[in-house]
Amino acid sequence: MATNLEQLYQQIILDHARERHGSGLLEKTGPGSVGESHQLNPVCGDEITLRTVVDGGTVASLSWDGAGCAISMASASVLTDLMEGLERDEAVRLIDAFREVMRSRGTIPADEEVLGDAAAFSGVSRYPARVKCAMLAWVALEESLLAANS
Amino acid sequence: MAVVSPPVTLLPAEAPLANAEVLRIRNDFPILGTEVNGRPLVYLDSGATSQNPVSVLEAEQEFYEQRNAAVHRGAHTLAVEATDAYEAARAAVAGFINARPDELVWTSNATEAINLVAYAMSNAAAGRGGAQAERFRVGPGDTIVVTEMEHHANLIPWQELAARTGAELRFLPVDDEGALRLEGATGVITPATKILAFTHASNVLGTINPVAELVRLAKEVGALTLLDACQSVPHLPVDVKALDVDFLVLSGHKMLGPTGIGALYGRSELLNAMPPFLTGGSMITTVTMERAEYLPAPNRFEAGTQRISQAIALGAAANYLSETGMHRIEAWEGELGARLVEGLTAIEGIRVLGPRAGLPRIGLAAFDVAGVHAHDVGQFLDEQGIAVRVGHHCAQPLHRRLGLTATTRASTYLYNTTDEVDFFLEAVAGVRPFFGAR
Numbered sequence: 001m002a003t004n005l006e007q008l009y010q011q012i013i014l015d016h017a018r019e020r021h022g023s024g025l026l027e028k029t030g031p032g033s034v035g036e037s038h039q040l041n042p043v044c045g046d047e048i049t050l051r052t053v054v055d056g057g058t059v060a061s062l063s064w065d066g067a068g069c070a071i072s073m074a075s076a077s078v079l080t081d082l083m084e085g086l087e088r089d090e091a092v093r094l095i096d097a098f099r100e101v102m103r104s105r106g107t108i109p110a111d112e113e114v115l116g117d118a119a120a121f122s123g124v125s126r127y128p129a130r131v132k133c134a135m136l137a138w139v140a141l142e143e144s145l146l147a148a149n150s
Numbered sequence: 151m152a153v154v155s156p157p158v159t160l161l162p163a164e165a166p167l168a169n170a171e172v173l174r175i176r177n178d179f180p181i182l183g184t185e186v187n188g189r190p191l192v193y194l195d196s197g198a199t200s201q202n203p204v205s206v207l208e209a210e211q212e213f214y215e216q217r218n219a220a221v222h223r224g225a226h227t228l229a230v231e232a233t234d235a236y237e238a239a240r241a242a243v244a245g246f247i248n249a250r251p252d253e254l255v256w257t258s259n260a261t262e263a264i265n266l267v268a269y270a271m272s273n274a275a276a277g278r279g280g281a282q283a284e285r286f287r288v289g290p291g292d293t294i295v296v297t298e299m300e301h302h303a304n305l306i307p308w309q310e311l312a313a314r315t316g317a318e319l320r321f322l323p324v325d326d327e328g329a330l331r332l333e334g335a336t337g338v339i340t341p342a343t344k345i346l347a348f349t350h351a352s353n354v355l356g357t358i359n360p361v362a363e364l365v366r367l368a369k370e371v372g373a374l375t376l377l378d379a380c381q382s383v384p385h386l387p388v389d390v391k392a393l394d395v396d397f398l399v400l401s402g403h404k405m406l407g408p409t410g411i412g413a414l415y416g417r418s419e420l421l422n423a424m425p426p427f428l429t430g431g432s433m434i435t436t437v438t439m440e441r442a443e444y445l446p447a448p449n450r451f452e453a454g455t456q457r458i459s460q461a462i463a464l465g466a467a468a469n470y471l472s473e474t475g476m477h478r479i480e481a482w483e484g485e486l487g488a489r490l491v492e493g494l495t496a497i498e499g500i501r502v503l504g505p506r507a508g509l510p511r512i513g514l515a516a517f518d519v520a521g522v523h524a525h526d527v528g529q530f531l532d533e534q535g536i537a538v539r540v541g542h543h544c545a546q547p548l549h550r551r552l553g554l555t556a557t558t559r560a561s562t563y564l565y566n567t568t569d570e571v572d573f574f575l576e577a578v579a580g581v582r583p584f585f586g587a588r
Contacts, residue, residue: 005529014585014586043541046523068525071526
């Protein structure tokens with residue numbers, strides 16, 4: 001199989017696309033304020049509803065419901081693992097860092113120290129048509145953090 | 151004396167296309183010789199847009215190099231030549247569907263052609279067009295009927311017309327396999343129906359709809375008919391008189407022509423009774439500061455400077471198709487379509503939409519791959535140089551009806567070979583293993 005394809009669909013992405021950590025919206029039970037966001041990519045019909053509970057400035061929990069391609073679903077799964085337990089400001093910083101990589105058309109490699117498993121999505125930035133797939137859950141988190149704040 | 155075998159072009163027009171001739175046809179299409187991702191391009195997305203033969207590209211270039219002038223105005227030589235070429239193209243495209251030239255209105259695309267009729271009806275509803283526009287008036291109590299398998303282009307203009315006029319939009323449903331359900335049709339197409347708009351061949355299912363039956367139902371209640379022929383005119387012989395429809399829309403870039411050009415066919419008496427949609431220069435006879443008189447069709451619907459080079463190139467495309475022979479193209483694509491469906495059906499985890507193998511379909515197959523999203527399928531195929539369409543193919547309601555959000559679609563044309571179809575099928579068989587789909 002072509003190496004380009006394997007660079008795009010790294011094993012970690014294929015695994016997360018099947019396992020989907022955080023899939024299934026959780027009702028809020030503990031303390032904190034809830035933020036929710038629904039994102040839709042009209043080009044392909046991919047969509048996600050993401051719910052965040054922010055408690056004392058920390059991303060206490062994150063859950064989502066979505067349908068879409070391997071890139072978008074794996075991205076939501078990786079995002080869940082990465083963000084839970086982080087300070088809100090740190091989460092926002094990571095979203096910005098991820099966006100910068102995604103928009104770079106392959107010129108900015110992701111820093112694995114910072115982005116962890118999300119660095120596996122670096123290859124996506126060479127495919128402009130797929131960047132939106134990778135960003136879908138991250139934009140949903142960005143919006144839900146704002147909603148939880150208000 | 152040397153015995154010279156006759157050139158292939160002297161074969162009788164009825165002889166079916168075969169791979170050998172298709173390989174020759176491919177030489178007329180420069181883009182088909184290119185590579186994608188280091189692989190020879192296998193273009194299976196003609197349902198979205200077709201490729202252009204050299205004769206079409208040259209027609210457009212020749213116009214700009216030798217005849218460029220505004221048409222239907224000016225008395226200089228270039229203007230006369232441009233007008234002649236432009237009207238000859240109209241005659242060629244009209245003749246291609248057995249219409250008269252004055253029954254063919256140029257539009258930017260098929261979408262605009264449908265909007266033209268919808269807005270003309272809206273203008274009639276607002277009182278424009280006088281007594282002769284009565285047939286086009288819609289309002290509360292009237293219905294507009296479409297089918298559940300329509301492309302958004304043949305749905306949203308009617309939703310909007312209904313919303314503007316107070317008419318009700320109704321639809322003929324499809325069954326679980328995507329075939330039109332006509333058993334309850336007389337309850338939907340009623341004397342309140344002003345227009346029935348439906349697709350000839352579905353861009354998702356590949357089904358060819360029963361035009362005669364639907365036209366009969368519409369005529370029984372005095373409703374107008376509009377046929378979306380975007381997926382039929384490029385691929386099979388279409389005769390507007392035999393089909394007996396009131397309106398038909400076609401798309402230039404899906405039939406070897408350039409983008410930016412399409413056409414509306416309308417019965418002469420209807421076009422001349424219909425109020426205009428776009429208004430302005432070139433569609434009038436007498437203009438005062440208060441009002442204007444309009445030219446007869448087709449010019450009354452062609453306001454402003456027209457898509458001259460595109461129309462001329464589309465004329466060349468129609469000629470190319472005619473010379474190849476539409477019956478032969480239809481037969482070849484029927485073969486390719488059958489090969490696609492049989493091959494796809496044999497692959498584990500593939501669900502093909504539309505008619506089962508063995509039933510008629512155009513050279514097009516949309517399918518779902520269990521456990522793999524259509525976008526990922528498309529990406530996988532692209533890596534091997536195969537171009538297909540992924541998504542909802544501008545038919546969200548149909549996908550929803552079939553319980554899907556996105557599918558992958560392979561669509562053929564006269565320039566595709568059986569080898570390409572086989573290569574594609576082999577690639578599709580590799581999709582689920584690559585993604586580890588269970």
